[in-house]
Amino acid sequence: MRTLAVLLLLTLQAAGAVAETQAEASVARVMQGGRWTDGAATGAYRIVVEEVGFEHVSCRVRIQWVASATSGRPATLVAEQTFAELSTTFWSCGQGKQSVVVAGNVLQVQATHAYSGEPCTFTAKLGKPGQYQYAGCRNEEPAPKAGG
Numbered sequence: 541m542r543t544l545a546v547l548l549l550l551t552l553q554a555a556g557a558v559a560e561t562q563a564e565a566s567v568a569r570v571m572q573g574g575r576w577t578d579g580a581a582t583g584a585y586r587i588v589v590e591e592v593g594f595e596h597v598s599c600r601v602r603i604q605w606v607a608s609a610t611s612g613r614p615a616t617l618v619a620e621q622t623f624a625e626l627s628t629t630f631w632s633c634g635q636g637k638q639s640v641v642v643a644g645n646v647l648q649v650q651a652t653h654a655y656s657g658e659p660c661t662f663t664a665k666l667g668k669p670g671q672y673q674y675a676g677c678r679n680e681e682p683a684p685k686a687g688g
Contacts, residue, residue: 573642599633
């Protein structure tokens with residue numbers, strides 16, 4: 541009986557290790573857009589979208605500030621922040637080309653709640669390196685039907 545209990549315990553630990561490995565993040569896509577300025581330094585925003593989980597896949601979005609290349613110096617990563625309002629809950633990022641957009645200094649990410657299916661567009665105003673301001677989550681309401 542004791543041997544069976546130890547065997548069961550080892551099996552459960554192994555299954556947990558496999559699940560942990562599968563839950564690690566994988567980069568789904570990287571896009572760059574918009575421009576930032578901080579004194580004499582300039583650069584672009586780079587957005588990294590990762591998929592996390594295996595049963596209910598969520599996304600993690602990282603905002604990176606990349607300094608422009610200059611003569612003799614390649615482009616360099618200056619700062620990075622996780623888009624916490626989206627990345628620390630159970631939201632899945634859209635898969636289409638327009639699901640993650642940077643227009644000027646505004647980031648918009650279309651997402652769907654992994655459990656309820658509720659759609660939402662998360663918006664952030666991007667600033668100087670390491671700074672962004674969360675502007676909210678706008679639910680995508682279906683257009684009203686005409687007629688009756």
